[in-house]
Ligand SMILES: Cc1ncc(C[n+]2csc(CCOP(=O)(O)OP(=O)(O)O)c2C)c(N)n1
Ligand code: SF4
């Protein structure tokens with residue numbers, strides 16, 4: 001069941017540049033477990049979209065199957081949504097994106113949805129540099145089917161039932177880096193200050209923007225010994241940088257200490273402002289990101305923040321050289337070659 | 351062995367090794383016959399392999415215009431040592447075996463009841479060409495020259511076809527002409543010619559074209575305005591994709607910018623291919639895929655999503671021999687049940703069955719209109735024989751006044767004018783088809799949540815029994831609407847007047863029509879119907895009701911089409927007999943007549 005939230009508008013709620021208040025970006029009331037990390041990520045998506053003044057109908061939200069994949073009902077009610085089948089969100093998003101290059105595509109998936117059944121589609125969406133934001137709400141387990149270990153569960157992580165995971169984990173951010181994804185970040189559902197600007201930057205990126213967001217499952221994987229529990233993540237988190245996103249035509253307001261600060265201009269004129277916490281890391285140097293990731297992992301730490309960005313990204317439409325006008329807006333006159341051309345085709349087969 | 355002269359009625363088979371360039375030589379041979387105004391049917395019988403295995407190319411010539419396969423090979427050109435024995439045994443008594451006499455033919459290959467014609471093919475090639483690859487390629491043209499002369503085919507026509515074939519590489523034309531002459535002259539100088547079986551120019555092909563069904567499907571998709579093709583390579587459907595790309599490059603490039611008015615995406619597998627098609631159609635761009643066999647099996651989950659969430663999909667299924675990997679380069683009509691009821695739960699899908707390349711074109715266009723109108727998966731059920739072989743076909747037709755039917759899609763203005771709230775799955779006018787909106791249409795109106803889970807009229811998740819029932823019962827009602835939109839069957843008589851009715855579909859038509867003529871000559875009269883679509887049109891039911899006994903001819907082991915008729919129309923199985931062909935080769939008229947006669951004597 002889903003419930004419609006009463007839309008109560010406080011007169012003081014501030015309208016953004018396109019005339020929407022924050023609740024306009026919300027969805028129906030969540031039916032996930034109280035305290036589920038996924039709900040915090042939904043909240044971060046709402047906040048990010050409100051703050052960048054996105055017109056909700058300019059975004060399409062898509063997902064696979066799982067608790068995480070249910071979340072698109074809990075944000076952006078004024079956007080078209082598509083809760084598809086398990087592990088196949090990337091292909092549907094690919095088709096949708098081919099049909100209309102002008103919308104923003106936000107894909108939401110789980111670690112089961114992406115790292116197991118949907119692995120093939122995930123890596124191929126990266127390979128094509130599909131212009132989309134791909135968020136994995138990563139809880140190390142299959143929430144919806146009652147807590148089985150997923151492929152992102154760390155080696156040795158203890159399940160609720162008490163057993164050690166004997167398998168090596170698939171690190172989705174590491175994999176995305178390996179596959180040359182053009183934007184890779186990792187964050188934590190409990191760290192909105194980091195997550196919100198990362199979502200904004202991902203939306204501004206013209207290519208595949210991957211966010212691996214650790215999102216604890218309070219019901220099945222928040223026990224002692226689990227490396228995806230709130231307490232474990234809080235104790236072991238570290239970050240590449242302090243990160244902020246500055247939409248185009250907006251002033252940079254935060255002053256970062258000299259020397260460690262960096263500024264990256266994105267395709268649409270917006271900027272990423274960051275203050276590096278890791279001196280040997282450079283956001284546009286993929287090898288430094290890979291090294292940094294491995295170094296943290298070796299120390300049992302979880303590296304978050306922006307890991308890598310390619311500011312020279314060419315998306316699938318660019319690779320295919322399709323027309324600027326969205327394909328779904330081309331008319332019969334523009335598409336049908338007509339009877340005369342067909343007569344010529346016929347003649348060539350006589 | 352004097353025989354009477356037979357003109358324009360023969361079957362020629364070329365037995366080759368694949369990867370040796372024989373296919374294009376053989377195709378030029380068939381094309382030359384077509385250019386002489388004589389109906390001709392070439393069939394490529396090839397292995398799932400790139401080099402070194404046997405292939406055959408069979409050409410049936412029929413002045414009467416019978417385009418099915420015919421048993422009994424009149425002349426066989428055998429250049430594949432691996433299959434000599436089998437090839438020689440396949441020739442009808444009194445027929446001809448044309449072989450490479452560069453080496454002597456061994457005793458064991460001699461049959462007393464056929465004629466042997468030796469042409470020193472490789473020897474001639476070696477005498478005239480230095481490079482081994484050239485010797486191999488031009489050997490093929492040498493035998494074409496020899497056979498052309500033996501059968502009295504017009505040499506000028508063959509030369510014209512060769513010139514067109516090498517239009518883009520004109521440097522190759524003189525060498526090919528020379529090889530052709532080598533074959534011609536060898537026959538003229540050493541043998542008696544023409545043979546008793548021979549060809550003569552007539553005017554029996556009218557404005558027909560020679561084209562394969564897959565190319566026609568691809569052109570249909572282009573004419574229907576498809577802008578996204580997502581696919582994964584699989585024989586025999588791959589050439590749909592290839593032709594789509596080839597013709598898009600000619601017909602769909604923006605003149606000003608040179609950019610493409612289409613997206614052509616080779617997916618990572620068939621699941622992704624149909625997923626992309628669903629995403630594209632959901633977002634308002636006509637999208638399609640083409641696949642076969644194992645590919646359709648993989649697409650099942652998504653086909654169910656398309657059915658339940660009501661998203662248009664056009665799927666071209668070029669059937670091949672199953673089950674499993676089966677016979678990937680042989681033909682069958684064995685995906686009938688698995689297509690009609692694809693995916694889990696209660697599902698049914700619209701199928702169209704083209705018989706000719708012209709119909710492949712027309713029906714592919716129709717598939718897009720039906721998919722948008724009915725908001726579900728529409729499958730074009732073709733087969734390897736239709737898809738990959740050239741067929742003599744009526745020309746492809748397009749009427750410029752024809753407008754795409756994009757179905758029930760609401761625009762921003764429509765949404766603003768509405769007085770009632772928009773319900774994505776609300777049947778507002780009784781045809782059981784709801785209105786849909788395309789993402790991005792309106793800032794505040796018309797957004798909805800698409801899902802494969804149970805939903806109410808407003809696309810909200812619900813497992814309430816009454817909500818679920820309203821939805822799935824509406825889908826059943828939509829099926830009744832589909833029945834009124836699909837093509838009606840074709841009949842082969844003005845009105846039904848016999849007690850026995852023959853039913854067939856797809857490529858079986860060629861052999862079935864010929865079989866009916868053969869039976870008629872023997873005094874056996876039948877009425878006949880070619881079904882063009884599932885769900886079954888009212889006229890299909892009427893035809894069945896008008897006949898006591900029905901014979902369903904189809905190309906699979908389990909009589910799947912018969913099962914579908916019995917199941918959907920609640921027929922008494924005893925009324926439906928079967929003629930089946932499922933050895934991987936296209937059905938013949940002889941096969942049909944033989945089995946019909948057996949069935950009739952058994953039931954009388
Ligand atoms: C083809 C298929 N197989 C299995 C399932 C059952 N299933 C539903 S959700 C799920 C796992 C979801 O895990 P994850 O993506 O991590 O999401 P979470 O619930 O943890 O957020 C599975 C296996 C399904 N829906 N479809
Ligand atoms: S089961 Fe876990 S993942 Fe699912 S809603 Fe509950 S806490 Fe979240």
Ligand SMILES: [Mg+2]
Pocket residue numbers: 066068110111112137138139140141142143150
């Ligand atoms: Mg999970």
